[in-house]
Amino acid sequence: MHLFYQPNFSELSALLDDEAFHAAKVLRLREGEAVRVTDGQGSWFDAIVQQNSPKRCDLKVTQQTRQTPKPFSIEIALAPTKNMDRIEWFVEKATEIGIDTISFFYTKHSERRNMKLERLHKIAVSAMKQSLQAFLPEIREVGDFTKYIPTVTSTQKFIAHLPENRTPLHILKQAQPMQQYTVLIGPEGDFTEAEIQLTQQYDFEMATLGNTRLRTETAALVACQTLHSVNYIAQS
Amino acid sequence: MHLFYQPNFSELSALLDDEAFHAAKVLRLREGEAVRVTDGQGSWFDAIVQQNSPKRCDLKVTQQTRQTPKPFSIEIALAPTKNMDRIEWFVEKATEIGIDTISFFYTKHSERRNMKLERLHKIAVSAMKQSLQAFLPEIREVGDFTKYIPTVTSTQKFIAHLPENRTPLHILKQAQPMQQYTVLIGPEGDFTEAEIQLTQQYDFEMATLGNTRLRTETAALVACQTLHSVNYIAQS
Numbered sequence: 001m002h003l004f005y006q007p008n009f010s011e012l013s014a015l016l017d018d019e020a021f022h023a024a025k026v027l028r029l030r031e032g033e034a035v036r037v038t039d040g041q042g043s044w045f046d047a048i049v050q051q052n053s054p055k056r057c058d059l060k061v062t063q064q065t066r067q068t069p070k071p072f073s074i075e076i077a078l079a080p081t082k083n084m085d086r087i088e089w090f091v092e093k094a095t096e097i098g099i100d101t102i103s104f105f106y107t108k109h110s111e112r113r114n115m116k117l118e119r120l121h122k123i124a125v126s127a128m129k130q131s132l133q134a135f136l137p138e139i140r141e142v143g144d145f146t147k148y149i150p151t152v153t154s155t156q157k158f159i160a161h162l163p164e165n166r167t168p169l170h171i172l173k174q175a176q177p178m179q180q181y182t183v184l185i186g187p188e189g190d191f192t193e194a195e196i197q198l199t200q201q202y203d204f205e206m207a208t209l210g211n212t213r214l215r216t217e218t219a220a221l222v223a224c225q226t227l228h229s230v231n232y233i234a235q236s
Numbered sequence: 237m238h239l240f241y242q243p244n245f246s247e248l249s250a251l252l253d254d255e256a257f258h259a260a261k262v263l264r265l266r267e268g269e270a271v272r273v274t275d276g277q278g279s280w281f282d283a284i285v286q287q288n289s290p291k292r293c294d295l296k297v298t299q300q301t302r303q304t305p306k307p308f309s310i311e312i313a314l315a316p317t318k319n320m321d322r323i324e325w326f327v328e329k330a331t332e333i334g335i336d337t338i339s340f341f342y343t344k345h346s347e348r349r350n351m352k353l354e355r356l357h358k359i360a361v362s363a364m365k366q367s368l369q370a371f372l373p374e375i376r377e378v379g380d381f382t383k384y385i386p387t388v389t390s391t392q393k394f395i396a397h398l399p400e401n402r403t404p405l406h407i408l409k410q411a412q413p414m415q416q417y418t419v420l421i422g423p424e425g426d427f428t429e430a431e432i433q434l435t436q437q438y439d440f441e442m443a444t445l446g447n448t449r450l451r452t453e454t455a456a457l458v459a460c461q462t463l464h465s466v467n468y469i470a471q472s
Contacts, residue, residue: 089325093454093457096448096449096450096451096454097446097448097450097454097458098446098447098448130449130451131448131449131450132448132449133448170468172465172468172469173469210333210334210464210468211334212332212333212334212367212368212369213332213366213367213368214332214333214367215332215366218329218332218333221329221457222333222461225458225461225462226461226465228446229408229462229465232406232408232446233408233409233469
């Protein structure tokens with residue numbers, strides 16, 4: 001069963017662009033063949049091919065099912081690494097595990113100041129399909145760190161940073177279940193004092209992700225996985 | 237402070253091979269300069285350069301400290317993926333987080349039947365240094381799955397596989413703290429019935445790693461991280 005991704009599928013009842021091309025020219029789907037489409041917004045549609053051309057593949061929907069949404073949401077906000085491979089791995093693996101928003105901000109010590117979001121979007125779509133999910137994470141640039149911090153409305157906000165002169169609290173212990181989480185992951189050069197102070201003014205909790213020093217993209221994935229674990233434990 | 241890796245350092249009090257070359261030709265360390273060396277067996281040595289040549293860098297140790305070993309051990313045993321990038325990514329990230337043994341086995345549906353362990357070893361050394369750890373994971377091939385399974389002596393053994401007709405139990409709930417764990421991760425084509433049966437004869441518990449379908453290398457890392465979480469929760 002071929003799985004496609006088509007945003008706004010319920011309005012369209014068709015595949016467009018790359019997906020239509022893939023259906024017509026690569027898979028050579030015929031009228032009457034069954035496919036499955038996700039709209040990336042939580043729904044799967046079982047459908048039958050009506051007509052198939054490289055720009056548009058019309059489908060007749062036979063059934064719609066919904067993926068149960070998580071009772072919590074995860075935003076990981078990070079300073080992108082110089083090496084884009086590392087970011088690509090993070091986007092793929094975080095999507096496989098389950099993530100709602102990936103936000104890239106720029107700090108004083110950022111290694112990179114521009115992103116190719118289109119490529120990351122493709123990687124997320126592929127990972128969503130591979131892991132049989134129907135929710136596509138939002139991937140976005142949020143610009144300058146100091147402008148982004150005041151806009152965060154999540155119910156539990158963390159910065160992955162060790163406080164001075166205090167025992168660091170682990171996110172596994174600090175995170176409450178069923179929250180809307182945002183976790184900030186700094187660049188390899190770390191946040192500046194001023195950047196940290198700003199997060200404290202906006203009620204971000206300092207937390208550690210473990211005993212070892214992790215690369216930016218590793219910390220980002222560990223944060224995501226840990227929040228899943230917190231919620232799994234709580235639900236039983 | 238430069239961090240080097242030298243196996244058997246206590247006997248040698250010197251850097252050899254690539255590390256000696258790096259010290260002499262790349263970093264151009266002078267007599268009297270301070271370095272830090274890990275032996276990959278849990279110790280760090282602060283030392284002073286005595287003499288520096290491309291094949292051997294003699295050091296005088298001023299202090300030895302030990303990394304506290306974890307009160308549990310993790311072996312992840314997996315069927316290597318066709319794409320070696322994915323395995324390399326796993327080795328790097330698992331080493332950053334902390335892992336004792338990475339074992340590659342071959343099953344009926346394995347995508348790959350040979351490994352380049354030397355390159356994986358280098359990646360692990362680099363990740364160990366990057367994450368400021370002193371324990372180097374053992375990376376090994378354990379050959380045919382059916383021959384490997386009876387040799388596993390870990391105190392808690394898991395296979396990442398969903399049982400038929402039973403609610404899958406999550407490794408987060410099943411794992412007891414402070415054990416010697418082995419977790420088996422199958423190839424994308426999954427284990428065969430016979431392979432699963434064999435693990436059941438040898439008391440491997442079936443467990444799930446979460447709600448989504450994960451790639452082999454993602455599952456392997458999630459298993460590793462989850463076992464750290466289990467032990468972190470238990471220690472407080």
